[in-house]
Amino acid sequence: MMRKPIIAGNWKMNKSYSEAMTFTREVNQKIPSEDVMDTVICAPAIFLKGMEERAEDTPLQMGAQTMHFENSGAFTGEISPKSLADIGISFVIIGHSERREMFNETDETVNKKMHAAFREDLTPIMCCGETLNQKEEGFTEKVVSEQVTKGFNGLSKEQAKRAIVAYEPIWAIGTGRTSSPEDANKTCGLIRQVIEQLYDNETAQSVRIQYGGSVKPENISSLMEKEHIDGALVGGASLQADSFLAIIEGAKV
Ligand SMILES: O=C[C@H](O)COP(=O)(O)O
Numbered sequence: 001m002m003r004k005p006i007i008a009g010n011w012k013m014n015k016s017y018s019e020a021m022t023f024t025r026e027v028n029q030k031i032p033s034e035d036v037m038d039t040v041i042c043a044p045a046i047f048l049k050g051m052e053e054r055a056e057d058t059p060l061q062m063g064a065q066t067m068h069f070e071n072s073g074a075f076t077g078e079i080s081p082k083s084l085a086d087i088g089i090s091f092v093i094i095g096h097s098e099r100r101e102m103f104n105e106t107d108e109t110v111n112k113k114m115h116a117a118f119r120e121d122l123t124p125i126m127c128c129g130e131t132l133n134q135k136e137e138g139f140t141e142k143v144v145s146e147q148v149t150k151g152f153n154g155l156s157k158e159q160a161k162r163a164i165v166a167y168e169p170i171w172a173i174g175t176g177r178t179s180s181p182e183d184a185n186k187t188c189g190l191i192r193q194v195i196e197q198l199y200d201n202e203t204a205q206s207v208r209i210q211y212g213g214s215v216k217p218e219n220i221s222s223l224m225e226k227e228h229i230d231g232a233l234v235g236g237a238s239l240q241a242d243s244f245l246a247i248i249e250g251a252k253v
Contacts, residue, residue: 009238063091107150172213185226217246
């Protein structure tokens with residue numbers, strides 16, 4: 001099955017608002033049509049509305065880096081799924097390893113957020129991946145299978161098909177150490193198998209799976225050539241317009 005590639009930049013806590021607006025202006029006219037590929041920037045939440053407005057007539061789409069699962073309430077500092085949908089945001093990263101490590105995100109909150117995303121018609125990019133220790137002890141399959149199984153718990157087949165999974169080995173994030181395309185493809189294939197066991201082959205073949213972890217213009221093509229890799233979640237290399245555009249170019253395989 002031909003799955004549409006999806007390249008998403010995750011800016012994390014970087015850039016000023018004016019830098020974000022300059023970036024959007026610079027890349028705006030150079031983003032491929034949505035028929036060819038989905039192109040997303042997951043920016044700090046306070047930049048999103050301005051960027052969304054600036055990119056309104058272009059194929060560039062915006063995503064949030066996290067959100068709460070409730071739509072309102074006494075959750076000081078949190079951002080609701082409904083408010084993201086309300087300003088025209090299409091995607092949301094859920095369960096990034098930095099959120100799991102530093103902000104108490106668990107498989108249970110990830111699952112609640114997956115349901116919340118679909119409730120508000122946001123497309124979730126659900127992250128999973130093992131630590132270096134887990135990899136060295138041979139636990140990659142176990143860790144990733146469990147994260148995917150728990151993250152997808154209770155999702156309908158239709159919802160599961162629309163979800164995006166980002167496989168990000170934690171030891172490859174921001175380290176310059178990329179997983180080899182073969183290893184990345186193997187784990188992305190395993191994720192597809194887990195989804196097939198949870199649902200069926202058709203669903204597993206529909207889900208788009210990204211690789212993330214030190215993706216650069218130099219390695220994107222060799223990753224994208226692999227059967228189970230449908231895109232990338234890019235941190236550091238998404239911060240500069242030229243490297244982000246080069247990754248998009250390299251993803252057109
Ligand atoms: O969400 C993105 C990842 O954490 C990857 O970051 P990186 O490309 O800087 O390694």
